[in-house]
Structure formats: C-alpha cells, structure tokens
Amino acid sequence: MFARRIPGLAGAVALAVALTSCGSSDSDSSAGDASDKSGQKTREFTVGDEKVSIPADPERVVATGYAVPTLIQADAPLVGISSWKRGEPMMDGEEKAAYDKLPKVAGELASETNYEAIAEAEPDLIVLGVPVPVLGDIDMDRLKSIAPVVAVGPMVPSEWREVSRQHADAAGVLDTYEKAEDAYDAKAAELKKKYADALDGLKFGHVGSYGDTSKGTFQREFNGSWGTNAAQDVGADYVGKPKEPGPGSRSVSEYPSLEELSDSLGASDVITYSVNTDGSVPDAVQAVLDSKLWKNLPAVKKQRAFPVAFTEAATYGDAMKTLDAIDKSFAPLLDK
Amino acid sequence: MTAVDRPVERPAGRRSLPQAAPLLGGLVLLAVVAVLSLGVGAHQVSPGEVLRALFDYHAGDDDHVIVRDIRLPRAVLATAVGAALAAAGALIQTLARNPLAEPGVLGVTAGAGFAITVGAGLGLAAGQGGQLLWAIAGSVLAALLVAAVGRTSPLRLVLTGTALTAVLGGLALGLRLMDPETFDTYRFWSVGTLAGREQEPLTLPLTGIALCLVLALTISRGLNALSLGENVARALGVSVARTQALTLVLITVLCGAATAVAGPILFVGLIVPHLVRRLAQGSVPWLLLHSMVLGPVLLLAADSAARVLLPTGEVPVAIVTAFLGGPMLIWTVRKYGAGAL
Numbered sequence: 001m002f003a004r005r006i007p008g009l010a011g012a013v014a015l016a017v018a019l020t021s022c023g024s025s026d027s028d029s030s031a032g033d034a035s036d037k038s039g040q041k042t043r044e045f046t047v048g049d050e051k052v053s054i055p056a057d058p059e060r061v062v063a064t065g066y067a068v069p070t071l072i073q074a075d076a077p078l079v080g081i082s083s084w085k086r087g088e089p090m091m092d093g094e095e096k097a098a099y100d101k102l103p104k105v106a107g108e109l110a111s112e113t114n115y116e117a118i119a120e121a122e123p124d125l126i127v128l129g130v131p132v133p134v135l136g137d138i139d140m141d142r143l144k145s146i147a148p149v150v151a152v153g154p155m156v157p158s159e160w161r162e163v164s165r166q167h168a169d170a171a172g173v174l175d176t177y178e179k180a181e182d183a184y185d186a187k188a189a190e191l192k193k194k195y196a197d198a199l200d201g202l203k204f205g206h207v208g209s210y211g212d213t214s215k216g217t218f219q220r221e222f223n224g225s226w227g228t229n230a231a232q233d234v235g236a237d238y239v240g241k242p243k244e245p246g247p248g249s250r251s252v253s254e255y256p257s258l259e260e261l262s263d264s265l266g267a268s269d270v271i272t273y274s275v276n277t278d279g280s281v282p283d284a285v286q287a288v289l290d291s292k293l294w295k296n297l298p299a300v301k302k303q304r305a306f307p308v309a310f311t312e313a314a315t316y317g318d319a320m321k322t323l324d325a326i327d328k329s330f331a332p333l334l335d336k
Numbered sequence: 337m338t339a340v341d342r343p344v345e346r347p348a349g350r351r352s353l354p355q356a357a358p359l360l361g362g363l364v365l366l367a368v369v370a371v372l373s374l375g376v377g378a379h380q381v382s383p384g385e386v387l388r389a390l391f392d393y394h395a396g397d398d399d400h401v402i403v404r405d406i407r408l409p410r411a412v413l414a415t416a417v418g419a420a421l422a423a424a425g426a427l428i429q430t431l432a433r434n435p436l437a438e439p440g441v442l443g444v445t446a447g448a449g450f451a452i453t454v455g456a457g458l459g460l461a462a463g464q465g466g467q468l469l470w471a472i473a474g475s476v477l478a479a480l481l482v483a484a485v486g487r488t489s490p491l492r493l494v495l496t497g498t499a500l501t502a503v504l505g506g507l508a509l510g511l512r513l514m515d516p517e518t519f520d521t522y523r524f525w526s527v528g529t530l531a532g533r534e535q536e537p538l539t540l541p542l543t544g545i546a547l548c549l550v551l552a553l554t555i556s557r558g559l560n561a562l563s564l565g566e567n568v569a570r571a572l573g574v575s576v577a578r579t580q581a582l583t584l585v586l587i588t589v590l591c592g593a594a595t596a597v598a599g600p601i602l603f604v605g606l607i608v609p610h611l612v613r614r615l616a617q618g619s620v621p622w623l624l625l626h627s628m629v630l631g632p633v634l635l636l637a638a639d640s641a642a643r644v645l646l647p648t649g650e651v652p653v654a655i656v657t658a659f660l661g662g663p664m665l666i667w668t669v670r671k672y673g674a675g676a677l
Contacts, residue, residue, distance in 0.1 A: 331653030
C-alpha cells in the first residue's frame with residue numbers, strides 16, 4: 001500500500017527492484033523424517049534450484065517483506081518481522097496489534113536487515129519475502145548461520161497467490177492459509193457469477209497509483225497487475241499489454257505520458273482506478289482525474305469510471321477486502 | 337546622465353547595432369523552438385492541428401487539449417526557467433568574477449534540497465505545492481546565510497556558498513538515509529524536469545521570475561562598473577554594497593523560483609553565459625539580454641528532445657541539459673580558448 005500510494009516507494013530500492021527486475025522462485029516441499037542438531041524434525045523445502053532443510057514444524061519464525069502479512073494472518077509462530085508499512089492501512093485491529101507487538105528485525109529495505117536482532121530472536125526458520133535479485137543486499141551466509149532461510153518473492157504482482165502459499169507452507173501454517181484461500185475463491189466465484197452478464201464483452205482499463213505524476217506520466221495497468229488481478233477473478237478483462245514490456249511488473253503495467261491518456265484508455269469500455277483504503281484518491285491518480293483529457297474519455301463520459309480500493313492486497317485476507325470494494329464499485333454495471 | 341553611465345554607455349552604444357542583430361536572431365530562434373515544442377511529444381499532433389489548437393480551440397478535441405493545456409504552459413515554464421537560470425548564472429559570474437560560478441554556488445540549490453528533505457521528513461512536502469514552498473524557503477534562507485557570512489568579498493562569498501552546499505548536502509543525505517519515505521520524495525524532486533510541472537499553480541513563481549529579470553536589467557549598468565573592480569565601481573559612483581545586495585537577492589529569487597518549480601537544472605546557469613559572452617563583448621547588460629534569450633532556447637530544445645529521445649518515456653530535462661552542456665562548454669573553450677570563460 002505504502003509503495004503504491006506514495007510515488008515510487010515501497011522500499012524504494014528493494015521492492016521496486018523486486019517487482020521490476022526479478023523473478024519468483026519455484027518451490028516445493030517434501031516431508032522427511034530427518035532431524036537437525038537440536039533434534040527437531042526437518043523436511044526438505046525446494047526453492048528454485050536450491051533445497052533447504054527446514055524444521056518440519058517451525059516454532060520460531062522470522063519473516064520479512066511479503067511474508068510478513070501472510071504469516072501474521074495465518075497465525076504463524078513469528079518472533080520477528082521486517083517493517084511492512086505498505087500493508088499497515090489494510091490491517092484490521094487484531095493484525096495491527098500483532099504487527100506492532102512483534103520485534104522489528106529489518107526495515108523496509110533488504111539492506112536494512114538487522115542481523116544481530118535476528119540472531120537475538122533465535123529463530124528456527126527465516127522466511128524472506130523478497131525475490132532473488134534483492135538478496136544481493138542481504139548477507140545470506142550470515143543469515144544461514146542463524147537459521148535455515150527460505151527466500152521467495154513475486155515476479156509479477158499477481159503471483160502473490162503462489163508466493164504467499166510458499167511462505168505459509170514453509171512456516172507450517174498451510175492449513176490456516178488454505179482456509180483463507182477457500183474463502184476468497186468462494187467469494188470471487190460468487191461475484192463472477194453475479195457480474196457475468198454485466199461484464200461480458202467489456203474491455204477494461206486501469207489507472208494505478210504507483211507512479212510519480214511530477215514526471216507527467218500515469219500508471220496504466222493490464223491483466224496480472226496490482227490493480228487488476230482481483231478484478232480479473234471477478235471476470236473483468238484488462239486487455240492489452242505494455243508497448244515496451246519489461247521484466248517483472250513492467251510486463252503488466254507501463255507509465256505513458258499523460259498526453260497518451262486517450263491513446264491508452266480511449267478504447268476502454270470501463271475504467272477502474274486505484275484509491276486508498278479510506279477511499280481517498282492518491283495524488284498520482286488525482287492528477288489524471290483532474291486532466292481535461294480524462295474528462296474526454298468515452299468511458300468517463302458514460303460514467304463508467306470506478307474507484308477500487310485495496311488493490312495492493314498481497315494476501316487472501318486482504319484480497320477479500322478488494323473483492324468487497326470491487327463489488328461496491330461494479331454495482332452500477334448491473335444496471336447497464 | 338550620471339558619471340556612472342558614461343564609460344559604460346559609450347561602448348555599449350557603439351556596439352548596439354551589431355549586438356542587436358544576434359539578439360534579434362536569438363529571439364527568432366526562441367520563437368521557432370517554442371512553436372516546435374508545441375508539436376513534439378508522446379502524442380502525435382499535426383502542425384495544422386497545433387495552429388488550430390492555438391487559434392480555434394475546442395475543449396472536446398484531445399489534440400487541442402494536449403497543445404493548449406499541456407504543451408503550451410510547459411513551453412512557458414521552460415522559457416521562464418531557462419531565462420531565470422541563465423540570467424542568474426550571468427549575474428553570479430559577474431558578481432563573483434568567477435567564470436565557473438553558477439547559481440548553485442550560493443547554496444540556493446542545496447538549500448532547496450535540504451528544505452525538501454526536511455519537509456518530507458516532517459510529512460509536509462508530499463504534494464508539489466508543498467514542495468514548491470519548501471524549496472523557495474530553503475533557497476532564500478541558504479542565500480541569506482551565505483550573504484551574511486560572505487558578503488565582504490566575492491571569494492568569501494563563493495567559499496561560503498560552497499561550504500554551506502557541502503554541509504546542507506551532507507545533512508540532507510543523512511536524513512534521507514534514515515527515512516525511505518523522505519528518500520523517495522527527494523529523489524523524484526532532485527532530478528530536474530518540466531514534465532507534469534506545468535499543471536501546478538505557477539503564477540506566483542513565474543511572476544517573481546519576470547520581475548527579477550526586469551530588475552536585473554535595470555541594475556546591469558552598475559554591474560558593468562562592478563565587473564571592473566570595486567574600487568573602479570566606487571570611483572564611477574556605483575553603490576557597491578547596494579548593487580551586490582540587490583544582485584544577491586535577484587540571483588536567489590531567480591534560481592530559487594526556477595529550482596522550486598522544476599527541480600535542480602544546474603548546467604543552464606553555467607553554460608549559457610559562456611556561450612553568449614563573446615556576443616556581449618564585455619557588456620553586462622548585453623550579457624544578460626543574450627542569456628535571457630539563449631537560456632530558454634536551450635531549455636526548450638532540451639525539453640523537446642527529452643520527450644522523444646527514448647521510446648520508453650521521457651528523460652528528465654536536467655539530464656539532457658547535462659549531456660548538451662558538457663560538450664558545449666568544451667567546444668566553447670576549444671574554439672575561443674580560456675578567454676571565452
């Protein structure tokens with residue numbers, strides 16, 4: 001959230017790099033009956049090409065990055081977490097209390113990892129929610145000397161589903177995680193059915209909030225991006241692709257000049273745009289809405305431009321709020 | 337006519353015709369570049385449509401909106417910022433009698449950057465309007481401090497400005513490293529660009545720039561005398577302290593306002609006075625006039641190039657001016673020798 005509301009941030013380096021230039025790691029796990037030196041049962045967890053021996057039932061977990069909200073919501077046995085400001089606005093009272101209470105062993109950036117604090121937490125597992133390229137900012141040997149390390153991060157925004165599953169799996173809270181997943185899938189299926197006729201054949205476009213309008217640009221998101229992936233589960237189709245696709249999130253979003261607003265969104269039947277969790281409009285989006293070019297867009301003239309909150313959700317728990325927001329915003333389409 | 341005017345005006349009068357021609361040429365070039373800038377951008381607009389947007393505007397036509405509401409105010413902004421930075425550069429080089437001086441040497445740019453950092457750290461500089469105010473306040477305070485400490489001599493002034501720039505730069509860097517939010521706010525501001533800035537309320541800073549440009553011309557004769565040395569200037573009846581103080585104020589407002597609205601664009605203030613120095617033939621009034629015309633030409637050309645250089649989007653104009661400015665400075669030195677400086 002933080003990363004999307006305030007231009008360019010989200011751990012300016014770590015997360016931006018994470019989502020623009022790196023890939024997620026495939027992982028798999030297999031139960032085993034081995035034990036570590038302390039006698040704790042272990043199992044083999046595969047992350048990419050690397051196999052990591054982790055506790056079969058972790059009791060003291062340190063989480064960073066995207067793993068933080070997932071493991072808080074799944075009631076993992078956390079003993080330390082990184083700062084995760086972008087997710088704070090989405091946390092309910094209980095989650096926020098847990099987040100505030102847990103010792104912070106790292107900042108927003110991977111480079112702000114506090115190794116001594118992690119060691120003091122005495123974890124038996126460290127789950128890094130950052131993609132592999134960002135690991136260059138981390139002294140992995142030092143971390144591995146403290147506890148087994150599982151590092152998994154998303155390549156594109158919509159991969160939060162797979163990545164969060166891997167985090168929960170490693171931390172031994174897959175059961176709790178899957179309950180949230182099932183609830184989300186049921187809600188999404190219900191909404192998809194509800195809006196099936198209304199959304200049929202419509203071309204969607206999305207204006208995101210991650211960007212810096214001082215550069216005269218806006219964020220255009222396509223299928224698979226932060227602002228679109230939950231709406232896709234409801235049946236919306238954000239057609240098109242970036243003119244110059246890049247790695248990571250650049251494959252599902254772009255930053256055209258404001259001059260290109262009509263070129264980019266002129267053919268969209270419906271336009272959605274990201275708003276903050278309290279419904280307020282981020283500066284990056286407000287600059288677009290204030291433009292005369294925006295007011296000239298066919299979808300806007302037909303009053304088919306809708307705000308969507310909680311677009312930065314990276315857990316099933318948070319994404320439930322996204323579905324609620326989408327349901328509220330798309331309601332006028334039922335009258336078409 | 338005062339005693340001050342005579343030695344300055346006579347040579348200026350003799351040169352007025354040959355100098356007026358290149359100035360007129362510069363104005364024509366400025367007009368051409370300005371019109372061309374209205375036709376250049378991410379969205380293709382035909383020349384005919386550009387003219388219709390200017391003289392037969394329809395709010396429902398996207399091409400017209402782009403030309404009138406985005407490119408035209410941006411061209412005005414580029415003209416004002418280019419003139420302000422170039423004039424400020426000419427003033428500081430004359431005042432400091434240092435060819436390598438540029439407006440930032442007074443700590444104005446560092447002051448603006450430090451203020452933006454502090455404002456962001458306090459959570460009060462999120463929007464561009466807020467950043468504008470913080471940048472102006474920082475520029476003014478830094479310049480006042482430099483003027484207070486270094487007012488006794490040009491060398492002391494430059495040294496004080498350099499020292500303050502280093503101190504403020506270090507403090508600001510420390511603050512930014514402690515807070516990622518502050519770092520983000522600053523890094524977007526710190527790369528000078530005109531893109532998107534045209535949508536901000538610019539009436540006040542642009543009015544301030546226009547007034548200061550006029551004032552700079554009115555004191556240019558005093559500066560002409562001052563360029564011969566303080567003793568000579570006093571002998572010619574110039575109030576040295578008053579001229580220096582007023583010049584400092586003008587440099588501060590010109591550079592502060594330009595930096596506040598567009599971010600740091602350093603090379604224009606350094607390079608433009610050198611490019612026109614031979615045309616001015618030692619006359620500060622002509623140096624200022626030529627700078628006020630060539631500065632906008634350079635910035636408009638750089639800004640137009642910035643829009644189309646890369647297929648992935650705009651390049652901040654400060655980067656383009658740096659790429660243009662470096663080779664231009666080297667070319668000037670090679671062609672005209674150190675005397676050009």
